[in-house]
Amino acid sequence: MCGIVGYIGNAQAYPILINGLKRLEYRGYDSAGVAMLEDHQIKVVKQVGKISALEQALDPEEMRGTLGIAHTRWATHGEPTQTNAHPHTDCQGNIVLVHNGIIENYQALRQMLEEKGHQFRTETDTEIIAHLIEELHQNGTSFEEAFRGALLQVEGTYGIAVITLHEPDKLYAARKGSPLVVGIGNGEYFLASDAAAIIAHTRDVFYLEDGEIAIISREGFVTKTIENEIIDKKIERITFDLERIEKAGYPHFMLKEIYEQPRTVADCMRGRLLKDEGVTRLGGLTPILHNVMRARKIFITACGTSYHAGLIGEYMIEEYCRVPVEVEYASEFRYRDPIIQDDNLVIVISQSGETADTLAALREAKRKGATVMGIVNVVGSTIARETHGGVYIHAGPEIGVASTKAFTSQVTALALLTVMLARAKTMSAEEGRQIVHELEQLPDKVARALESDTIVKQIAEEFKDNRNFLYLGRGYNYPVALEGALKLKEISYIHAEGYPAAEMKHGPIALIDDDMPVVFIATRDSTYDKIVSNIQEVKARRGKVIAVVSEGDHELDSLVDYTIPVPSTVNFLQPIITIIPLQLLAYHIAVLRGCDVDQPRNLAKSVTVE
Ligand code: AGP
Numbered sequence: 001m002c003g004i005v006g007y008i009g010n011a012q013a014y015p016i017l018i019n020g021l022k023r024l025e026y027r028g029y030d031s032a033g034v035a036m037l038e039d040h041q042i043k044v045v046k047q048v049g050k051i052s053a054l055e056q057a058l059d060p061e062e063m064r065g066t067l068g069i070a071h072t073r074w075a076t077h078g079e080p081t082q083t084n085a086h087p088h089t090d091c092q093g094n095i096v097l098v099h100n101g102i103i104e105n106y107q108a109l110r111q112m113l114e115e116k117g118h119q120f121r122t123e124t125d126t127e128i129i130a131h132l133i134e135e136l137h138q139n140g141t142s143f144e145e146a147f148r149g150a151l152l153q154v155e156g157t158y159g160i161a162v163i164t165l166h167e168p169d170k171l172y173a174a175r176k177g178s179p180l181v182v183g184i185g186n187g188e189y190f191l192a193s194d195a196a197a198i199i200a201h202t203r204d205v206f207y208l209e210d211g212e213i214a215i216i217s218r219e220g221f222v223t224k225t226i227e228n229e230i231i232d233k234k235i236e237r238i239t240f241d242l243e244r245i246e247k248a249g250y251p252h253f254m255l256k257e258i259y260e261q262p263r264t265v266a267d268c269m270r271g272r273l274l275k276d277e278g279v280t281r282l283g284g285l286t287p288i289l290h291n292v293m294r295a296r297k298i299f300i301t302a303c304g305t306s307y308h309a310g311l312i313g314e315y316m317i318e319e320y321c322r323v324p325v326e327v328e329y330a331s332e333f334r335y336r337d338p339i340i341q342d343d344n345l346v347i348v349i350s351q352s353g354e355t356a357d358t359l360a361a362l363r364e365a366k367r368k369g370a371t372v373m374g375i376v377n378v379v380g381s382t383i384a385r386e387t388h389g390g391v392y393i394h395a396g397p398e399i400g401v402a403s404t405k406a407f408t409s410q411v412t413a414l415a416l417l418t419v420m421l422a423r424a425k426t427m428s429a430e431e432g433r434q435i436v437h438e439l440e441q442l443p444d445k446v447a448r449a450l451e452s453d454t455i456v457k458q459i460a461e462e463f464k465d466n467r468n469f470l471y472l473g474r475g476y477n478y479p480v481a482l483e484g485a486l487k488l489k490e491i492s493y494i495h496a497e498g499y500p501a502a503e504m505k506h507g508p509i510a511l512i513d514d515d516m517p518v519v520f521i522a523t524r525d526s527t528y529d530k531i532v533s534n535i536q537e538v539k540a541r542r543g544k545v546i547a548v549v550s551e552g553d554h555e556l557d558s559l560v561d562y563t564i565p566v567p568s569t570v571n572f573l574q575p576i577i578t579i580i581p582l583q584l585l586a587y588h589i590a591v592l593r594g595c596d597v598d599q600p601r602n603l604a605k606s607v608t609v610e
Contacts, residue, residue: 002086002100003027003072004180005197006161008171008216009188013068014060016190020197021051021070026246027194028397029072030080030380034058035087035096037163038065042096046085066218067171069161069191071098075379076394077106078123088127090134091119094165097133099126100193101157101178102394104271109153129160143167144215148226151176151213156270159208161191171216174226175208182206182214182221184235189216195238196245206233252597254400254491258583261405262447265576267394268409269439272416278432279423280416280439288389291371293424295345298325299370301333301361302349303607305403305486306410309375310349311479313414316572320422330361340368347417348374351398351406352606353381362386375413377406391417401603402491404583407483408446408576415439415573438570442577445567448551449580452564456581459546459562460588463517469494470508470518471582472501474531477521480575484519484582491600492590501527501534512541519585520560521578524550525571535559546585548578 003024007013017034032054033046043063047054051072071086078084086098103109106125109132114120118131129150137146143166151158157177164172173180173191183190183198183205190198191214195205208214208223212231215222223233240249250256272281285292298317300310307329314325328338330348334357340346346365350358353376362383365372374383374390377398384390393409416439423432463469469488473481482498489496499508501520512518518538522531535545535556544561551565564581568574590597 002074002193003029003197004069004098004100004159004161004191004193005071006069006171006173006191007188008067008218009185010066010218011188013065014063016201017068017070018051018055019200020192021072023196023200023242024072024194025051026399027072027074028399029074031073031075031082031085032071033073033085033087033098034063034068034070035163036063036065036068037165037168038067040165040168042093042163042165044087044089044096046082046087048080048082048085067163067169069096069098069163069171074397076102076392077125080380084122084124086126088122088124088130090130092134095130095133095162096164097126097130097160097162099129100159101176102267102270103128103154103158104156105154125156129154129158133162137166147172147174148213148228151226159193169217172213173208173216174213176210180208182208182216187218189221191216194245195240196242199238199242199245203238204235205238206235251591252400252587254402254404254587254597257398257400257405258580258587259450260396261408261580262443262450264395264405264409265412265446266443267396268412269416269442270394273436273439275433275436275440278429278434278436280419280436282391282416282420284391285373285389288371288373292345292373293421294343295323295371296343297341297345298323299333299338299340299344299346299365300325300327300349301330301346301358301365303330303355303357305407305483306349306351306358308479308483308486309407309410309414310347311482312411312476312575313347313418315476316414316418317421319572320418320427321425323421330355330357334360334364338364338368340365340370342369344370346370346372348372348383348387349410350374350381350383351377351395351403351410353378353383354606354608355383356608359383359386375410377409398605400598401600401605402487402586402597407579411576412442418572435570438573442569442573445569445577446580449566449577452566452581453584455562455564456584457588459564460585460592463544464589464592466515466517467494468511468516469496470511470516471496471498472504472518472534473498473521474501474527475525476571476575477523477578480521480578480582481519483579484586487583487586488589490603491586491597492593492595493601494589501531504534504537509537509541512538512543514542514544517544517546519582520545520547522547522549522556523566523574523578524553524568525574532556532559548581
């Protein structure tokens, strides 16, 4: 996610700000910017690309001042360009802010403000906050009231830092959903989205909670709720070292990203669920909505984990939309001269948006006249730019090479697409409302699935030295079996295969013995009884069985060696939950084997070569 750094004190702010941003580089970003307030002027410099590009775009001698804010942007709304880079300002340049988060109602607010004469310069959601504060302030309210009033109108998430010529000796901060930490120095104060940016200066901090604001001057600070109630904040001392802070206290980025999934699944749905109508809204498809809605056949093409997400999409779309779907590895799709009609839709799925095979498949599909849509994480990536339209999954930077949070968000995006398509076809408003309700419950159920971590760790202890694993599932959970096997093999270097459970008797059952752990995804659905038969076949051959089961289901307790209970949901959303313990299993086994979890051997985060 974006990085925020702020400073107010008696030292020159610029070096503190720019070095603070460098501490946040690990988070991933596509542009950076800084704003300094000095002698009743605010100077803003921003640049697309790395922080080094920002440094080259400015003269440090001109960046004088003891009050400033800075930002590294991970684009969500609006391409990564210099214009869209933060900081953003109001019409007059008297209010300057940086923001981390997603404003859900920014279009409505922007329209209201444009009708009042505000001139917008960017495509971002962030810019509306500056104009909204300006609008409220020019009606005679105090700046603080305008600041609070604007944030009360904003729906979505924010961590923001604001400086203003209206109050040139104050630094404003507010949090709702995106972290902010305030560092306390000697007559100086630091603000950051992540303590990594400020521990070089102080380890005495307090954290803003959702709905809280801080108004900071060189003499001290006031903390309030956004409803204007004064609150006291407990000062804490940071003991973590820098490396641990960058991983938010987790030992590896992969574990951090596994535990981010309740939020990233929620972020993928943010502003996209219309619960009263029981439908979903995907603004990025607007340019191609006609073709998407009328596609007579859909192809889904991707690589690796993204391909597994596509397989789940196939089951969803065919079940609810009755449109034929064909899923293919991008590396095969691009070379086999696929038969594509001009009323076909090709969906390319890619976390990085730079995978060479997927990009080539996209171009081949366009050459053959298909409408091409993307499901992509990295905003402004090559694949995102070359599709005719698409859906960003808003999972934030995924640092661990093994894809985890991107997978669950890809499947979530496919579910949103499925509901949108199905409601245009045969799905009733009532069924849509029920499914939207289930979608709203997903983040909490993902969080509950993470509670299986303790059981999974015990299982990892027992099986960490096995040399082969088999993962079996049926229906929606068959692609989950494939993904669970991929997770294990790519970070622990143990050979693991995923199979449709019924396929076992066509060969793999010959592998079963007491040295071959078999992971079953055995949640309660229409295939449950058949999965139980498959489990019995494995047990009859002395195989060890680990079963992911629906919480409250104890039917398998006496049959299998380990059960991992997970919350239930509607079948087509169940993979978003059943994958969680399999991600954790792969992680813990890899750690126990001493593998480099975040950077596994031979692998790259984005395979930009064939
Ligand atoms: C998944 O854990 C792997 N890192 C890999 O299979 C990855 O999913 C694949 O390379 C596709 O990457 P993309 O989603 O960025 O296109």
